[in-house]
Amino acid sequence: MTEQAGRHKSNHKSTNESSKKSNNSMRNAAVIALVGVIGVCVLFLLVVLPLRALQEHRKIEATVSPVPT
Secondary structure, X not given: OHHHHHHHHHHHHHHHHHHHHHHHHHHHHHHHHHXXXXXXXXXXXXXXXXXXXXXXXXXXXXXXXXXXX
């Protein structure tokens, strides 16, 4: 009976360690996903903001430049 109790504890310990590993891997996956989303947002802003500024600049030039008559 003592032998079984000893095995049970060691099995419980390994189960606990594997549970910690799975929690750690889930945390790592969540961090990677969060960094990916932030990266996509930054990339979007790096593309859209200059395009928007260029469009505004073209609008201003179109209204300021004289129309040949």
